Amino acid sequence: MPEKELCITHEKPLAFFPHFERKGEGEDQTHYCPGCGHGIVHKLLAETIDELGIQDRTILISPVGCSVFAYYYFDTGNVQAAHGRAPAVATAVKRAHPNSIVISYQGDGDLAAIGAAEILHCANRNENVTVLFVNNTIYGMTGGQMAPTSLPGQKTTTSPGGRDPGRDGYPMRVSELLATLESPAFIERASLGNVKTILQAKKAIRRAIECQMEGKGFSMVELLSPCPTIWKLDPVAAQKRVHDEMERYFEPGIKCDRRASRPEPREAAPPPPLADFSRLLNLPDDNGRTAPAHAHDAERLDWRIRIAGFGGQGVLLLGQLLAEAAMDDGLEVSWLPSYGPEMRSGTSNCHVRISSHPIDSPLVTRANALLALNEPSLRKFLDTVEPGGLVLYNGDHLPDDCRRDNVSVYALPFAEIANQLGSAKVGNMVMLGAFLALSHFLPDERMEAALARLVSSERWVEIDKKALAVGRERVPAEEFRHA
């Protein structure tokens, strides 16, 4: 080897620690085997970091594999990740610190097998990070098991007869695979097969990191890499295998380069001041919503209401309006919808509690009011109404085989009444109006304020108000006295 190259070989890049203190024993040598591709890639990366002047900005994500201890060597920010998850970790690190240079360093088992989903989606989101993918066709750290990249016929401890594509599939050409995605900005495969290709590999790494520095998005360099120890070859023969066998299956070259067509990154907007958070989070201001000096204190008010009907009849909204208006009136409230498969089957119900005292259980298992918008709901819940309770039913009368003596029943064709108002959809509001008239604990203006908040269209607010008024008129207001 000419003297000059030797000299370069012994100069330590600044991006490496002068002594590998994190490693402990043998502080001046890496833990990599002689002739290992990881050692070469480390050196290329460290030199590139130096040349680009990005040591302070760099955050290296080390994987699980022989390079798990990359943080022993790189005097940069370091995060160690779980097996295969480095692209997910890198994603969040970069998004937290957009100005940093994030390098996800991974082996082929790590990236192509256990972390296949993470790399695919990281590339597809065009995350602005750089992945260095060391492909040595083997699981090095665990002692030589088959990798997704092991070549056909390659003997490993888990393919002792050689990789059989018929059984194990063909080796994965990950760079080509990822390059079929429309998103990633830059993907290149380089080889550590000889001095010349190693120099090309360094250029590829530089291109990839520059891609990130320019904000163009995802970049990856796959590095065909020797593992003399597991391959049971001396370093020279191992390098020859990279050149002769690996390069034949995994063709080096740029697989996609969309840097030129990518727009310049946009400057991120500064975060909003905390003073804006109330507005941004839609938190209520106190204007007009402060609860009144409590008008209900004297009486012990305790409504346990079950509201039920078909999906689309406005069951949940009815309940929510009640809870919202009652809360504004200084009462304690809870609203609990049935959720899950029941919703799919087209029925819907909710539990509403309104009380002058703190609410224990939000569940209404024994109701003192049932608002049934259809017959199945009436049949299902009528028996849960306690004696003296109130039942509103959307129909002329209760079915003959579904009756109760000791409850007050108001059966009216609420939906039809609504239809006459112009929309059967507001049958729920007609029923709500009737309930408000019968229960007479909520001032009208509370309900109107709640309506204005929950219903976004002004047209509908007007129709709803009309429906409420009609509902109120249709029941004898003073008749019902809650037991």
Next chain:
Amino acid sequence: MARQLLKGNEAVVKGALLAGCRAFYGYPITPATEILEAAAWYFPRCGGEFLQAESEVAAIHMVYGAAASGQRAMTASSGPGISLMSEALSYLAGAELPCVIVDLMRAGPGLGNISPEQSDYWQVTRNGGHGSYRSLVLAPASVQEMADLTRLAFDLADRYRNPVFVLADGTIGQMMEPVEFREPAREPVMPEWAVGGTAATRKNLVSSIFLKPDDLELHIAKLEAKYALAEREVRFERYRTDDADVVLVGYGIVARILKHAVDELRAEGIATGLLRPITLVPFPSAELRRMAATVREFVVVEMSTGQMVDDVRLAVDGAAKVSFYGRGGGNLPGAEEVKAMVEGRVRKEGLVHA
């Protein structure tokens, strides 16, 4: 500030942003999806990061990355998703990274169904992941607590540099109650140990590796010491327990139902009380032990086949009877049902002081 009628799922998100959380990574799953959706809406507005990940595995490792970067970070999921997250939970604890995970329990095992259960208690309080670590676990019982305990979770996560769970069930996520955000919005602060891509943070390393047995043993001991210290964070609510012969024990939505049952049983002359653990890790063991001196029987009620009851038994250690009543599959126990069950036990066992 005025009260606002909010779903538990939305209260979590607002509480998190007010607590200075600026990173949400998640994956859809009923009944926690609304948290994801609310986060998609509110996080970007407030200068936070939101991303729908490709899986719960990726989501929680993104949380790992965000936490390593010094952000207050969170995710939310339900049983099947929490199972997938177990891997990273262990790494987070090992690397001493703070974060908040909201688990809205649904019914299992397997796909089970999406109705509420409390059957992730073991999974969450016993770690799920590998190795000697604990997660701290908070159990809200109201929408207000969904907001308040989410905030507390971030504070505890930072204080102990450890993952903290907010463990609720589908019901509490879905229901609406008035919420008031009393504490002001908190400015995000980057801890000095985090990586930042700057000269000042260049020296920082986030890792869970301790190669030498002695080093790892020391590290585990340090974690243990932290968990011992965290015992002081124990929180619980007692209701009418002072003269109680029978004490019902339940958390989350079940505790609300039990409170109702306590009043009904009292009305029948049975001296009943309620102990509601608010922190599940640390568990109010000392309080249970103290109460065991006068209580005849602890009746543990859960929406599972009996998980927390183990912790009650360990705490009481034979000093009083401990019995269990459970519902599952997505069924909630009604107050009447609990009342009848307790009355039955009182008749059978003669539990009440003459």
